Amino acid sequence: MGNQKLYKGSLQTIILKLLEENDKMYGYEITQRVKQLTKGELNITEGALYPALHKLEADGLLDVEVAKVDNRLRKYYKLTENGTKETVSRLAEMEEFLKTMQTIVNPKFV
Amino acid sequence: MKLTSNQIQQLYKFTRQHYVEHFDVQTELVDHLANDIEQIWQEQPKLSFEQARDISFKKFGVFGFMDVVEARSKALSKKYWELVWNIFKQFFTIPQILISITIFLTIAIGFDMFSAKKVLLTISIGVILALFFRLYFLQKEKKKRFKQTQKKWLLEEYIFNIGGGVAFLNLFFQLVIYSPKIVTTNFQLIMSFILTVFILLIYITTFILPSKIEEILRNQYPEYKLV
Numbered sequence: 001m002g003n004q005k006l007y008k009g010s011l012q013t014i015i016l017k018l019l020e021e022n023d024k025m026y027g028y029e030i031t032q033r034v035k036q037l038t039k040g041e042l043n044i045t046e047g048a049l050y051p052a053l054h055k056l057e058a059d060g061l062l063d064v065e066v067a068k069v070d071n072r073l074r075k076y077y078k079l080t081e082n083g084t085k086e087t088v089s090r091l092a093e094m095e096e097f098l099k100t101m102q103t104i105v106n107p108k109f110v
Numbered sequence: 111m112k113l114t115s116n117q118i119q120q121l122y123k124f125t126r127q128h129y130v131e132h133f134d135v136q137t138e139l140v141d142h143l144a145n146d147i148e149q150i151w152q153e154q155p156k157l158s159f160e161q162a163r164d165i166s167f168k169k170f171g172v173f174g175f176m177d178v179v180e181a182r183s184k185a186l187s188k189k190y191w192e193l194v195w196n197i198f199k200q201f202f203t204i205p206q207i208l209i210s211i212t213i214f215l216t217i218a219i220g221f222d223m224f225s226a227k228k229v230l231l232t233i234s235i236g237v238i239l240a241l242f243f244r245l246y247f248l249q250k251e252k253k254k255r256f257k258q259t260q261k262k263w264l265l266e267e268y269i270f271n272i273g274g275g276v277a278f279l280n281l282f283f284q285l286v287i288y289s290p291k292i293v294t295t296n297f298q299l300i301m302s303f304i305l306t307v308f309i310l311l312i313y314i315t316t317f318i319l320p321s322k323i324e325e326i327l328r329n330q331y332p333e334y335k336l337v
Contacts, residue, residue, distance in 0.1 A: 028141070072113075
């Protein structure tokens with residue numbers, strides 16, 4: 001398992017990116033998808049995921065839907081119009097960040 | 111293996127035992143725990159419900175559900191003040207601006223006719239009494255609603271507690287204690303404006319929002335009509 005601290009600042013971008021690809025997702029599904037995509041390298045903790053989701057919702061980037069699944073209520077998150085725009089800009093920022101890091105960590109590579 | 115309805119109810123109880131009071135927050139946590147327990151059972155089918163639940167709960171870390179509750183409270187506090195702000199803005203558009211102008215002029219004329227101390231004391235005592243009575247009524251109403259529905263919603267709590275706006279009380283107490291006797295015209299105008307803003311905010315938080323509680327909860331919580 002990698003250094004979780006390094007991923008921490010990117011959690012919101014990761015959530016936005018997943019929702020961009022999946023229309024709507026619920027909390028547990030997000031943790032599992034990330035685990036699956038990163039082959040267990042990144043493990044989003046419950047104590048970090050929900051605060052990030054609630055913050056994005058409060059900022060108007062996510063909207064919620066609730067459905068009865070099995071015998072319980074499930075809360076789905078999806079991108080709002082603003083959220084879709086924000087995802088594009090956050091992903092661009094992320095790419096820029098990765099490039100910058102690459103120039104520092106591995107200058108020959110660039 | 112799927113969880114039974116009875117086990118779901120036990121999970122609700124479990125979240126309550128771990129200081130999650132509000133149904134909206136409980137619901138999200140219950141679904142999360144339920145999904146995780148079902149996942150744990152796939153890997154370790156011999157574990158009991160309680161054992162799997164405890165493994166899942168441990169993943170929330172040493173503070174348990176507190177981080178989630180805190181983040182939710184922050185998010186809904188922001189939502190609450192957004193609701194207040196949206197109504198407040200309307201008091202500066204036609205026709206409600208007439209109400210704002212009337213309050214402003216009444217205070218400004220009051221400053222002109224009586225001593226500043228008298229005006230400030232009258233307004234402060236009036237506001238303090240109104241706030242006390244209204245808060246008392248809202249707390250009674252809150253208890254009644256909870257008794258009927260057996261569910262507390264976080265935003266509902268904010269509305270009944272006027273978003274922590276009890277701080278308004280302190281502000282008017284300070285005015286009673288420190289109200290000056292003689293003031294300049296500029297002070298009168300600025301004070302009239304500030305008092306108008308506070309009176310409007312108090313009116314919005316103690317009267318308008320509580321009267322719209324059903325509509326607000328329906329809009330905020332998609333699950334509100336499902337339970």
